[in-house]
Amino acid sequence: MPALSFRQGAFPRYACPDHVRPTVLPLHFPPSVDPAPAQASSSPCVRACRIGVDGLCGGCLRSRDEIARWSRMDEGERRRMMDGELADRERERFAFLACLPERARLRAALYPLRQPPAGEGWNRSELEDLFPPAAVPAEAAVLVGLVPRGDAGTQVLLTRRTDALRHHGGQVSFPGGRVEAHDAGVLAAALRESGEEIALDAAQVAPLGYLDPLLTVSGFRVTPVVAAIDPAYVPRPDPGEVADVFEVPFGFLMAAANLRQIEVEYNGRPRSLLEYDWPGQRIWGATAAILYNLRRRLEEGA
Ligand code: SF4
DSSP states (O other), X not given: OOOBOOOTXXXXXXXXXXXXXXXXXXXXXXXXXXXXXXXXXXXXXXXXXXXXXXXBBTTTOOBHHHHHHHTTSOHHHHHHHIIIIIHHHHHHHTGGXXXXXXXXXXXXXXBOTTSOOOSSOTXXXXXXXXXXXXXXXXEEEEEEEEEEOGGGOEEEEEEEEOTTOTTTTTOEEOSEEEOOTTSSSHHHHHHHHHHHHHOOOGGGEEEEEEOOOEEOTTSEEEEEEEEEEOTTOOOOOOTTTEEEEEEEEHHHHTOGGGEEEEEEEEXXXXXXXXXXXXXTSOEEHHHHHHHHHHHHHHHHHO
């Protein structure tokens, strides 16, 4: 897929008279080529280790015995198992995935699950003055959950954080948070955080791939995980973290006309932010930027 680049004027813009030095977001994304070397042996590992009651790992869908035998299998056996038994298990476990019309386009547009993307964050240059070159951001992950709703179309699952939270209190966001030392990786962290915040069971999440990492002003490097969510899921938000759980049509969020670029003053200089016009909830900042990144990847992959 060719590299994406930002075209100035792609958004309707607010003209803020206070800002004489507007910036343009560095919206440039590297191609989502599969970073796995061509010679690498096949592996279904996505680092979301969690052996379930059925005895299978929630990430790779193998039993403990199959995981132990993997290193003794030749490449042909591995491929046969991945294309056969493991693919069957995925279809059985995530039957709702077949109801997501965008699944093939999404998989083609996203980074593959077996290796999360590297990089400092596609918006790093926009925040240069906030982070010295040597600063190492904390790792975080969010879940961009897509719920297939049949005739109502695909919906995006969003939360509004409680006002009292230290980071991004009161803001609309995706479920997610810091990657802890005990997490197997960013996917495991996104699933764990979604379970803690809104009682989303990992068995109701079919991960599809990654978007580009994004840097936040709070000092996190956020890796978004895009996933299909079982439409039978019923949100139970943790009131200490989440004030509201709601859905917004995917089609609305992927329409260029609904996204605008605004300029705000932060830390002594004007900065460009993205914002959606959506009644009742303000969807902006990092959440809007992640959705914009998704839209551009889909557009480039079309
Ligand atoms: S690390 Fe986890 S996801 Fe990967 S193979 Fe082992 S159990 Fe499966």
